[in-house]
Amino acid sequence: MKDCLFCKIIRKEIPADIVYEDKSIIAFFDINPANKGHTLVMPKNHSNNLLEDNEDDLKNISLAVKKIGNAIMKATNAEGLNIISNINSVAGQVVFHTHVHIIPRFKDDGINFKVQRRYYDEGESKKLASKIKTLLK
Ligand code: AMP
Ligand code: ZN
Numbered sequence: 001m002k003d004c005l006f007c008k009i010i011r012k013e014i015p016a017d018i019v020y021e022d023k024s025i026i027a028f029f030d031i032n033p034a035n036k037g038h039t040l041v042m043p044k045n046h047s048n049n050l051l052e053d054n055e056d057d058l059k060n061i062s063l064a065v066k067k068i069g070n071a072i073m074k075a076t077n078a079e080g081l082n083i084i085s086n087i088n089s090v091a092g093q094v095v096f097h098t099h100v101h102i103i104p105r106f107k108d109d110g111i112n113f114k115v116q117r118r119y120y121d122e123g124e125s126k127k128l129a130s131k132i133k134t135l136l137k
Contacts, residue, residue, distance in 0.1 A: 024057065035103055049087045084101045
């Protein structure tokens with residue numbers, strides 16, 4: 001995609017700190033890291049988000065996230081990771097080229113993903129679970 005920021009990085013029109021690249025996947029540092037080593041992993045094929053990816057890209061991205069996640073843990077001495085993919089603006093997606101964030105985590109690093117809990121009304125969770133189940137048949 002001509003005007004997509006990440007496609008431009010993939011085509012090397014914009015510089016990035018690339019940590020991994022093969023024929024279908026690229027991974028580079030986030031320019032605004034939540035922690036040092038925060039990396040974005042993505043397919044080279046343009047798609048808007050993870051739910052729109054083809055099966056091959058999904059397989060390749062999962063394998064790459066595992067491999068790169070392990071390397072980031074070792075390189076940064078992180079004690080954990082957050083692996084996140086934002087889908088659509090309402091969920092915080094800003095760049096509409098599929099990508100997975102790998103964020104190294106350290107004790108007391110000040111990052112807080114805790115959210116306010118919601119509660120189901122009586123019977124609501126069963127209804128919703130059954131609706132999703134039906135859609136997956
Ligand atoms: P998202 O909100 O999931 O769409 O994440 C987009 C991410 O891309 C943000 O965390 C940005 O900091 C990051 N980003 C934006 N521009 C660049 C760039 N030129 N190189 C690397 N990362 C970038
Ligand atoms: Zn793109």
